[in-house]
Amino acid sequence: MSAAIFEVYVPETGELVSDAAAEQELLASITHLGIAAHPDDLEIMAIDGILKGYAKGGSVFGGVVLTDGRGAPRAGKFAAWSDDQLAALRKEEQKTAARIGRYGALVFMNYASQDIRQRNAVVQSLASLLIMARPCWVYTHSLLDSHPTHTAAAWRVIQALRGLPAAMLPERVFGCEVWRGLEWLPERFRIAFDCSERLELQRELLKVFGTQVESGKRYDRAIPGRRAANATMDEPNAVDNARAVAYAMDLNPLARDKTLSPRVYLREILTEFEQTALSPLPDDA
Helix, strand or coil, X not given: CCCCCCEEEECCCCEECCCHHHHHHHHHCCCEEEEECCCCHHHHHCHHHHHHXXXXXXXXXXXXEEECCCCXXXXXXXXXXXXXXXXXXXXXXXXHHHHHCCCCEEEEEEECXXXXXXXXXXXXXXXXXXHHHCCCEEEEECCCCCCHHHHHHHHHHHHHHHCCCHHHCCCEEEEXXXXXXXXXXXXXXXXXXXXXXXXXXXXXXXXXXHHHHCCCCCHHHHHHHHHHXXXXXXXXXCCCCCCCEEEEEECHHHHXXXXXXXXXXHXXXXXXXXXXXXXXXXXXX
């Protein structure tokens, strides 16, 4: 079982923070915090926070990457790379994205994927970081994501939040789409983020991850396409109100109610979706 090595990177200076007081001050400036399983997930799921931080206006985005992504599939010029080589390059790619996106801070927790799924110290590490940062909004993975490390990461975030005093909880907690779109969620569970601004920046952030894009995972095409499709396909009886939209599920109920089972919450969502999906059928169908 791996131990996490907590690293805080400052994109503005390109350096790691080594002083505890400076680390506390930096993290306390974060208003919008993305907590992702792997390098490149932040740029897919937390684009709303990234855009808010880029535009400033009092918002500062910070990103947390739980694992080093060493187990990712690879092809092309990366096919023969070792796990260590891949992990090192993916970290550098993530740092580059943070600089381009003007993130206020980037935290590497350096866990292995199995650690996220087996819990160990992940929840405690996240709780400590959340106490230092006290973000207003938290973006993490959807509990309906098809990647098991993503769903495990989302649950660890919820567990960490449940351990905090009520006064320290963020205003909003979002479970964002990566390996499963969320356009189908019933309206009361679904949050839509208008991502129509800075479309070229969004593409640039995704192109940074050459270890994935050049290995055949064309996030630089798929994610802008998904956001554009979300904007157009949201409402069949209205014209488009946005050029790009990203969706998330509302995780506030799970973060605030320690007695609410995630399975119960997800069944409630799926039951309502079933009712919503069946309701347009003609009476004789």
